[in-house]
Amino acid sequence: MKVKFKSDDGSPLDVVKLAAKLRHLDKEDFDEVWTVCDVDSFNVPKALIAGRQKGVKVAVSSPCFELYLLLHFEDVKRHIEDAEHAKAALRKYVVNYDKTKLDFDDFRDLVSVAHGRAKKLPECDELSVKNPSSGVWRLVELIYPAVSE
Numbered sequence: 001m002k003v004k005f006k007s008d009d010g011s012p013l014d015v016v017k018l019a020a021k022l023r024h025l026d027k028e029d030f031d032e033v034w035t036v037c038d039v040d041s042f043n044v045p046k047a048l049i050a051g052r053q054k055g056v057k058v059a060v061s062s063p064c065f066e067l068y069l070l071l072h073f074e075d076v077k078r079h080i081e082d083a084e085h086a087k088a089a090l091r092k093y094v095v096n097y098d099k100t101k102l103d104f105d106d107f108r109d110l111v112s113v114a115h116g117r118a119k120k121l122p123e124c125d126e127l128s129v130k131n132p133s134s135g136v137w138r139l140v141e142l143i144y145p146a147v148s149e
Contacts, residue, residue, distance in 0.1 A: 003143060004029075012037035012047035012058065020054035032057060034139050038064040038083065045126045052126075060124040061134040066090050066099070068136040071117040072110035076132050115140055115147045 023033040039062040051058040066086035073093040118137035122130040
């Protein structure tokens with residue numbers, strides 16, 4: 001399996017549109033195209049609909065990606081107000097956490113734990129955005145199949 005990674009800022013809808021454009025430019029090179037999105041204050045259902053229409057899978061974490069990281073250390077079931085609250089909770093375990101400088105070694109040993117916890121949470125869908133929720137486990141399972149064994 002070959003994984004290509006591209007980072008881009010923007011709304012979930014903008015990211016889905018960019019992913020669809022990149023897929024269109026090189027159709028033969030991709031089996032699947034995924035985006036990973038925070039909810040923040042964006043219209044996530046619109047991005048999910050666009051993803052379905054354009055053949056782009058969308059892994060949403062609500063309220064933010066840090067929730068998925070926090071699941072490595074805690075079984076989070078409570079509403080998390082926003083990204084800042086999630087980052088503060090995560091810094092109890094990864095003191096120098098910086099979203100722009102993720103170190104996989106901080107999470108490596110607990111990937112299976114986070115995977116199991118995330119699967120038990122409800123996912124965001126085209127009708128509702130649930131907090132907490134994270135669909136990142138679906139992408140992790142694809143890239144790292146041993147996690148689901």
